């Protein structure tokens with residue numbers, strides 16, 4: 037393979053200088069279910085208004101999967117689109133990982149179900165759970181396997197059927213979330229520098245801020261646990277909001293620092309799509325220019341691990357990102373977890 041030309045951007049970790057190897061994003065894809073649930077629909081379900089949801093969150097509508105459509109189905113459809121864009125077949129995939137908090141089942145992993153659906157027979161497959169930060173955790177895992185020469189082609193998917201764990205009687209949370217999936221094929225390619233750096237972080241001391249109490253080994257399903265509504269997600273919104281802004285800001289600044297890149301050099305910032313006010317606060321503190329932040333949560337709500345993956349696909353397909361552009365992804369989620377990545381597209 038011919039060596040990569042020198043990148044315009046420094047990378048203290050010098051990953052892409054590693055004997056001509058880089059971790060390029062060869063193709064992205066996304067899939068959202070057909071059914072649209074609008075704020076007006078929610079007004080008929082819980083005590084809320086379009087005005088409250090729009091002003092507090094920026095969300096206007098979200099997608100809801102059909103009863104017989106599962107996380108692995110959404111994931112497989114997004115994966116097939118990413119594979120088509122990358123020009124790779126299932127047979128070429130060495131590893132696939134699905135970031136999700138809504139697996140089809142506790143086990144086997146959703147990744148194994150997706151492996152079968154997309155014909156990735158040779159691939160190792162596992163799920164990873166970092167809530168809304170899962171896609172960036174996945175990118176970093178892919179990068180490590182590619183740069184260590186263990187694998188050449190890794191499929192990273194973020195997929196969620198959050199409608200299956202949302203309490204549709206709780207107005208505090210049910211208006212926020214949606215279903216969907218996004219995927220990326222990462223490859224050792226000589227045509228693009230790809231992922232320059234990825235930052236990951238976590239704070240288990242704040243696990244209770246955003247969690248689902250039931251369904252695990254601590255609280256297996258019983259008639260009582262179901263009656264107590266323990267199998268739905270719970271969130272302390274205000275506290276979560278505060279941590280989200282600070283953690284995303286820190287992660288983004290650390291990623292930029294590592295690459296010695298200034299925010300003004302970033303063509304497009306793709307933040308986790310949880311709340312418009314969080315996105316604006318992070319953008320303002322980062323010194324982002326108007327229009328630099330990519331926003332699509334008005335149409336999809338918070339799709340957790342799928343969020344930045346869906347947004348990345350949309351930014352690429354609508355021409356917001358061109359080859360050679362620098363982009364910044366930044367995420368935050370339950371755990372707590374956070375992350376950021378700089379990509380030379």
Ligand code: ACO
Nearest residue numbers: 084088167168207208211273274276277280310311369370
């Ligand atoms: N409609 C109308 N009123 C509502 C609704 C609703 N849907 N939801 C809450 N309210 C009410 C509350 O009951 C409260 O009323 P009260 O004052 O009488 O008690 C009032 O509105 C204000 O509630 P707050 O919680 O103060 O609202 P806030 O401005 O904080 O917005 C929100 C809430 C949107 C949840 C915000 O806190 C937020 O976005 N938090 C962060 C979410 C996030 O980033 N999560 C992380 C990722 S998710 C993951 O990892 C799966």
